[in-house]
Structures are given as C-alpha cells and as structure tokens.
Amino acid sequence: MRTLTIALALSLTSLLAQAAASEFTDRRPLNADAKLSVRNLAGVIEIDAWDKTEMDLAAQLGDSTEKVEITGSAGDLKVEVKNRKSDRYSGDGETRLKLRVPVGVILSLDGTSADLVVRGTKGAITARSVSGDIDLAVPAKLITVQTVSGDVRLETPAARETRLNTVSGDTQVSGAAGLLVSESVSGDVNVEGGPFALVDLKSVSGDITMQASFTAEARVKAESLSGDVQVNAPASLSAEVTLKTFSGERQSRFESVREASDSKRSVLKIGEGRGQFSLTSFSGDVTLDKQ
Amino acid sequence: MSLPPSKAESAAVADAACEAPVPGLAALSREREPSRDLWAGIESRIAAPQRKAARHRQASLWPYGLAASVAAALITGLLLRSPQGVISQSREQASINTEFSPEPARLATARHRPDDHRQGQPRAGDSAPRGQRTLRSESLDNAPALVAERAGVRDSGLMKATYASGGHQEAQAQQAILRANLKLARQAEREVRRALKADPESQSLQGLLASTQQQRERLTTLLIHDPG
Numbered sequence: 002m003r004t005l006t007i008a009l010a011l012s013l014t015s016l017l018a019q020a021a022a023s024e025f026t027d028r029r030p031l032n033a034d035a036k037l038s039v040r041n042l043a044g045v046i047e048i049d050a051w052d053k054t055e056m057d058l059a060a061q062l063g064d065s066t067e068k069v070e071i072t073g074s075a076g077d078l079k080v081e082v083k084n085r086k087s088d089r090y091s092g093d094g095e096t097r098l099k100l101r102v103p104v105g106v107i108l109s110l111d112g113t114s115a116d117l118v119v120r121g122t123k124g125a126i127t128a129r130s131v132s133g134d135i136d137l138a139v140p141a142k143l144i145t146v147q148t149v150s151g152d153v154r155l156e157t158p159a160a161r162e163t164r165l166n167t168v169s170g171d172t173q174v175s176g177a178a179g180l181l182v183s184e185s186v187s188g189d190v191n192v193e194g195g196p197f198a199l200v201d202l203k204s205v206s207g208d209i210t211m212q213a214s215f216t217a218e219a220r221v222k223a224e225s226l227s228g229d230v231q232v233n234a235p236a237s238l239s240a241e242v243t244l245k246t247f248s249g250e251r252q253s254r255f256e257s258v259r260e261a262s263d264s265k266r267s268v269l270k271i272g273e274g275r276g277q278f279s280l281t282s283f284s285g286d287v288t289l290d291k292q
Numbered sequence: 293m294s295l296p297p298s299k300a301e302s303a304a305v306a307d308a309a310c311e312a313p314v315p316g317l318a319a320l321s322r323e324r325e326p327s328r329d330l331w332a333g334i335e336s337r338i339a340a341p342q343r344k345a346a347r348h349r350q351a352s353l354w355p356y357g358l359a360a361s362v363a364a365a366l367i368t369g370l371l372l373r374s375p376q377g378v379i380s381q382s383r384e385q386a387s388i389n390t391e392f393s394p395e396p397a398r399l400a401t402a403r404h405r406p407d408d409h410r411q412g413q414p415r416a417g418d419s420a421p422r423g424q425r426t427l428r429s430e431s432l433d434n435a436p437a438l439v440a441e442r443a444g445v446r447d448s449g450l451m452k453a454t455y456a457s458g459g460h461q462e463a464q465a466q467q468a469i470l471r472a473n474l475k476l477a478r479q480a481e482r483e484v485r486r487a488l489k490a491d492p493e494s495q496s497l498q499g500l501l502a503s504t505q506q507q508r509e510r511l512t513t514l515l516i517h518d519p520g
Contacts, residue, residue, distance in 0.1 A: 114466060131466060149514070168476060168477060169476060186507050203499065203500055205483065205484060205504055226480070226483055226487055226500055245496065247494075283491070
C-alpha cells in the first residue's frame, strides 16, 4: 500500500511539473498607440484592454507548440506561436494566448483555426481566420475582419468603418455606424446599429437582415441570390427605395409618395426621398419594414 | 351602558353551538362504502418511508464515489490537458468527437443554399469539425508565397499562419476546409451565372458574381494543392 501511494505521488508530481512547463508568461512595455501583431495557428487569442502601457501575456501551450516568440519594440511588437516541425506529430496543437494591452493599441490578429476574442481596445483592428470564430467587443473605429468558415460577432459601438468578409461564416454586427461593407458566399448577415451612411451587403445564399438607422442621404445596398433581404428602418426614413426580386416576394410597410412597379421591381419614394436604398434578391424575398 | 363580551364569553357561546345536534345527521346511512379501494394508497404511504430509508443508506456511499471520481478526473485532466476555446466550448467539444471528413458537413451541406433556399431545408451549420485544425508540413513552408505569386496576390499573414507552422495531419484538415469552401464558392458562382442568364441586365447579380469570383480567388490563393 505504501509503495502504491509513493508511486502515485511521484506520478502526480511529474504531471504537475509537466503542466507548469506548458505555460508561458511575459510582460513588457508597450506604447499606448503601438502596433501589436499576434499570430496563433490553433486555439485562442484572447485580448483585453487595460490602463497600463504594458503587454501582459499568459499562454497555455499546446503539445505541438515549440515556443512563443516575441519580437519588436514597444512601438511595434509581434507575438507568434511557433509549432514544432514534425510531420509525424498529431497531438493537441491548440495554444491559448491571453493578453492584456493598452486601450489604444492597433491590432493585427491571425488565427488560422484559432478563435479571436478582443474586448475593450480602441485602436484599429484587423482580424483574420480560416475556421476560427471572431468575437470583437470593442470601441474601435476601424474594423476589418476576414474568415473562411468562422463566424463573426461584432459589438462595436464606436465603429465608423467596418469591412467584413466570410465564405461560409455567419456575421452578426451590433452597434456599428458609418460605413459597413460585408461580403459572404453562404453566411447570413445580421446588422443592428447606425446611423449608417454607406452600406454594401452581399451574400449569395445567406439571408441579410438589417435593423438600423441611417443618415439623411444614406446609400444602402443589400444583395442576395437566394437569401431573403430584410431591412427594418425608422419610420422617419427619407429615401428612394428599389425593391427587386426575380422570383421572390416584395414588400414594404412604408407609405410612399410615388411608386413605380413592374414584375421584377418596385421603386418607392419615401418621405423626401433623399437616401438611396437598393434591396435585391434573385429568388429570395425582399422586405422593407418599419421599426 | 353595556360592555362588549369578553373573549372567554365568546368562546363559550361558540362551543355551545358546536355541541348542539346537527339537524338530519341521525338520518344518514352509516353503512356507506368508499367508492374505490383505499388500501393501495395506504400501503404505498406505509412503504414510502422504507424506500426513503433505503435511498438514504445508498446515498451514504456517495462521498466515496465522488472522491474517487474527482481524483480520476484530476489525473485524466492533467494527462489530457488542453486549452479550451472561449467562444463556444460546447461546440468545440462536440467537434472534437467528430471524425475527419474530406468535406466538412458544415461547409459543403449546411451553409450552401443556392438550390435549397425555397425548399426550407434546415441548416445544420453548427456541427463543424473545428477540432480538425492546422498543423505543419515542412514541404508547405514556401507554398503561400508560391501560390500568391501564381495568383498575383500579395502574400497575406493569414497564409503564413496557415502554412508556416503546424503538422501535416491538421494541415490536411485545414486544406479540406478550404477546399470545401472553394467548392462552395465555385458552386455559388455557377448559380449566379445561371441567374444572370435569366436576368442578364441585373447589376446586382453582376456584383454578386464579381464578389464570388474574388472569394474563389482568395480561397485558391489560400489553398495549396501541390506547391511543387
């Protein structure tokens, strides 16, 4: 019995030592408006803003991770997870990076299959991923997001320019304003926020839903091949609206001053008609609804 | 001047009223049978405390079982220690159990709807094999630059991240995801072209076609078939 206890204790000690070795921490100066580039192949990149001019990094390394390489200066820093070069290796390659950075840092994030999570930063963000999800809850003004199959969720109350691109990932935008451009092949696009001045939403087979306010002379375009397109606008909307569908249904809940209609399209003048809205789907339904 | 009756006096009056014979009570039948057999209910009530006691005796073994489970979980957790995703742990967990498929269901079937939109088919997009992710292949190290050169597209950090590190097995899985999305983009492009035949003047369709072509080019740039 004693032998068994000693063996168990030794095993646990060994395992704990191994666990400690798979963690990595670093802390170093980072300017308030620095550029920070983070690259992690698989796992998570999680970034929170704090009020110090330092970067604090805590990483849980995957089995295949060789090291976390940090290069550059306090004005331009790069953090990269390096994996072992082994074709035979097939273990757990997911590394979790948790960073705290100054609020104003400009972020460039690459997570091939890693999820990207950012909270609280104000600097411009560029986030790219293939299959990882991207989740940004930030007061940043400039946001660029690109995924292949990962979903995108943005909560960006200060965003003035947002550019999104997915192939099959869904997109959920909340709180943005100004310019919004989103393209997808089969992902749904869901937008809340405003006031928007320029909107261009495309999804070949995904649905497009927008509940937003708009500037007086807003230019809004939402297009799909087979998805539904629905825009919920304030009752005070002033725009010339074109609803177009080849085989779907068109519907507007607004009173229009002037109306022209044929088998494919309806052109409505709502209010003074200052803005320009074009909502189109080839085979889906097109709806302009009142909030 | 009269005083209000005391509480004792009120109670005495009430008792006297209760003790008075109830009119018609004596005329009621005293042989009436209950409408159902009450014994089963009584028996179950009698047995219930015994079952509770038995459960209680069994429950006394719980602390030992729990302690053993915690110890086993700790050891297993240390052995299989891995960071978890923060966005959707449950989905990732589910995906870990998903067998690798050359064309992930999430991409090839669930997300693509050019044909099925009008048929109201469900979208089972949440079963993506996200556990199947990138690893390294040394032979792919220079591939992004080569492909970017071929495609005339500037090499992006994403491409480097995709192929510059990792293992061969997961690199294949990542390629499978890209390939499935490329297939999706090609199919979407065909659908848009077909729609354009029906409505050749549509600027919207032309815009969608351009967008789809750009997506296809982007995916082609990301995807490595054979860098040699």
